[in-house]
Amino acid sequence: MALTPIPARRALLLAAAAALAGCDGVLPGGSKPAFKAIDITGAEYARSLTLSDPDGQPRSLSDYKGKVVVVFFGYTQCPDVCPTTMAELAEVKRSLGPAGAKVQGIFVTVDPVRDTAELLKAYAANFGPDIVGLRGTPEQTQAAAKEFKVFYNKVPGKTDTSYTVDHTAGSYIFDATGRVRLFTRYGSGAQALADDLKLLLAEAG
Structure with missing residues (x-):
């Protein structure tokens, strides 16, 4: 896959969102958690x-309230970024021990034409029995991507x-109350993800 990084304009928007974030993510005493990912609270x-x-x-985000939710948009035939990201999430969930059960992974396909329900189910199961794959019509997929400011584009073969x-x-990444809190870039590493998830799990108590 020819990986397209987050466009510069979108990266600026994410950074601006982090800078303008409200007080929802403030810890007792007035300090903010030291997240490794971009804070978009x-x-x-x-x-x-x-x-x-x-x-x-x-399925909707509200179904998973009480858990820290990690949402990733990709497709099952992605050769590198998608399986690496999902494997990293699975690794982190295992590293958290019992607390890993409080982390919900969601894989949203941007290729619903090829990613049939059966294929998506089998793909998600490769990374753990509790990883959920979601799909919609092309129009629903486009609407979901727009809501998340996710870019995707078909490259002819x-x-x-x-x-x-x-x-x-x-x-x-969403906290246990269902609020979006973080955007984590591909390549940040399993340790950075684990550290951020621990902070959000600690907030949930």
């Missing part, structure tokens, strides 16, 4: 997500089915 995007799981059941998809390579 208070952002006016990535607020809702409703798509179907592979069994056809509608030699045949109609051999195309790749450039897409934003990063994850959104």
